[in-house]
Amino acid sequence: MAGTTVRNWLRAKGSPGSSKVTFLELFFDLVFVFSISQLSHALAAHYSLLGAAEAALMTFAVWWMWIFTAWVTNWLDPEKMPVRAMLIVLMLLGLVLSSSIPEAFGDKGLLFAGAYVLMQVGRSVFTAYAVRHSSHSNYLNFTRISIWLAVAGVFWIAGGLLEHEARLIAWVIALAIEYAGPASGFFVPGLGKSSTADWDVSGAHMAERCALFIIICLGEAVLVSGRTFSEMPFSPMTGLVLVTSFASTVAMWWLYFRFGHERAAHRIEHEAKPGSMARQAFTYAHIPILAGIIVDAVAVEFIFSHPHEVGDLGIAAVILGGSGLFLAGNLWFKGATSGKAPLSHLAGIVLLILLTFLVPAVEIYVLGILAALVLVIVVAWEYRSLGSAAPAPTLH
Incomplete structure (x- = not known):
């Protein structure tokens, strides 16, 4: 019975309308449009080489958060209550993250980093749990992804506790780890690595x-x-x-x-x-x-x-x-x-x-x-x- 319940969290692949974007996904996007607005204002207000580097780093982070969630909702059905609850929690954390962008390299660095890590790791752990009975390969994929994001999270949190250039360096390392993940197949000793053949997505x-x-x-x-x-x-x-x-x-x-x-x-x-x-x-x-x-x-x-x-x-x-x-x-x-x-x-x-x-x-x-x-x-x-x-x- 438990396996059937969890399996119902997935999209019904191949059925009419199964690939259509839901209203909740669009609602979720509004938080990230706020992030984009914050990023443009932050770059305009602190326009320098250092300010551009900081804005670029946060742009990479915000995009990585959003696109990972888009991949997840390609498999999980936002119309199912557990998935809906997960997205709403992500929206709240995303609002915290977006609000902290102007001071991410100031007094709100730890707030930015904490919200980001909770979103990345929390979503991936939830997805691994959701697919554990329906797809062993994807269960392993999201387990590996969760480990990679948790390792990167150490550097995000460390950067939030540091200041100035040290924070930028720690966050660059964190982002480099996250972006290296897909290219390496999220390799984890003992768990192997993912293959793009495992990622059966809906192109539409x-x-x-x-x-x-x-x-x-x-x-x-x-x-x-x-x-x-x-x-x-x-x-x-x-x-x-x-x-x-x-x-x-x-x-x-x-x-x-x-x-x-x-x-x-x-x-x-x-x-x-x-x-x-x-x-x-x-x-x-x-x-x-x-x-x-x-x-x-x-x-x-x-x-x-x-x-x-x-x-x-x-x-x-x-x-x-x-x-x-x-x-x-x-x-x-x-x-x-x-x-x-x-x-x-x-x-x-x-x-x-x-x-x-x-x-x-x-x-x-x-x-x-x-x-x-x-x-x-x-x-x-x-x-x-x-x-x-x-x-x-x-x-x-």
């Missing part, structure tokens, strides 16, 4: 999870530009910056959704080893996509505040870097799911690199317009190349 669910998260993050970027615009006196310049930032966000939306996620869902759903492709296309390739959205939101704030500055390499790096990271992520994502890197994205990255030579000669707002124009050019190029091909059908 993974694609929809990531797509909905990205569109919510793009929505947050729209809110940032709208809020900043509303707080400033109206002028032709603020209006121009608003239109530029909106055009850039729309171009990002188009590049990801027009020829990206649906084709990826179709491809992965028919892949012999979906776990391998899911790890490449969703777990890793989405990191620069997310980072590009965060950096672009910071760029918008800087352009509104300093439209006429010339030659500021720091602000220029954010303006060009946001678009560049987003294009690089999409290049990786589409290349992993189609087997062919889109030439339009490569050309866009080259154009952004060439724009760096104009930094000493043009004002910040002009550089923002040019960066947005590069995204629009990539959109037009890709549409001209692939526009006649209908997107792959949505697998619902």
